[in-house]
Amino acid sequence: MKLDDTDKKLLAILQEDSKTPIKDIASHLNLTKTPIYERIKRYEQKGIISKYVGVLDPSKLDTVMVVFCSVSLESQKLDALESFDKAVADIPEVVECYLMGGANDFLLKVVVKDLQAYHTFSSGKLAALPNVSQIKSTFVLNEVKRATVIPLF
Amino acid sequence: MKLDDTDKKLLAILQEDSKTPIKDIASHLNLTKTPIYERIKRYEQKGIISKYVGVLDPSKLDTVMVVFCSVSLESQKLDALESFDKAVADIPEVVECYLMGGANDFLLKVVVKDLQAYHTFSSGKLAALPNVSQIKSTFVLNEVKRATVIPLF
DNA sequence: GCGATATAACGGAAAAATTCCCCTTTATGA
């Protein structure tokens, strides 16, 4: 689906604050509620907007620790990659997971309670996954920026 | 703020789908709308929930490319780190930014249109920031998982 | 244990937002 200028502005607003009333968006974009409403329904129906979520501030939660770890597999065969994908999807501590170019490693963003919980996670759950050969962990000292926004060009 | 069991369940629901009607949440948690409503307002007021956003599916958008890059600075002094923080906040392509332990590098998640746009961004905007000494880029081949959920323990 | 006080839950009514309807306007193309 190709996005016109109104789509881009509208999606930018919804990515910043999905609770903005439709009538406010409408007056801001010099339209009425109906066209805005129908565009939004279209995004939802086409899956462009996949969901609406509340975003928590980890610094306001007592004990939250963020770790990035790169995981290498013993095999780079497709079925090895895919079985890793599936296994990772069910681990709640793994908040994000990407297959990376270059070394064909996975990059994981992991959220745990504290260092001890990370050790349990890493040596227990993560190392136990099939084909895992190496885990390198780097700890987040400070979350400088975390936008949920995908910039539209 | 310490979270009781209801808080954790409620926050889990709001992190999954912030559009769930309060009355549905209420009946699911065996309560009425008022206590649910008041808990939610408390989270918002205390900043535990920082915002509500629509999440876009990048695969449904024509041309979106994700890159992780680690940026080293020439100086690790506090003011150098902070001026980098501030500069990064205004660059829309930088979707996330973390100060990492170990080498004291920054890890950036960058979203651009294509490889050419990344080159422009990296050599233009990013390298131009003060004190930047080294940029190492790794490209995302596949987004295996991207949850917005912070698991609560 | 008892009463006082604070915290949480309840139910209904008012306000606001969403949703749905039908109508009008503006493009598009044969």
Place this chain on the structure above:
DNA sequence: TCATAAAGGGGAATTTTTCCGTTATATCGC
């Protein structure tokens, strides 16, 4: 130019949120 499709508009019905006053439950000092 007329027919047709796509986009925008306005108002009413529905749903959801918000805001009361009230009741229940828990906590703490005595």
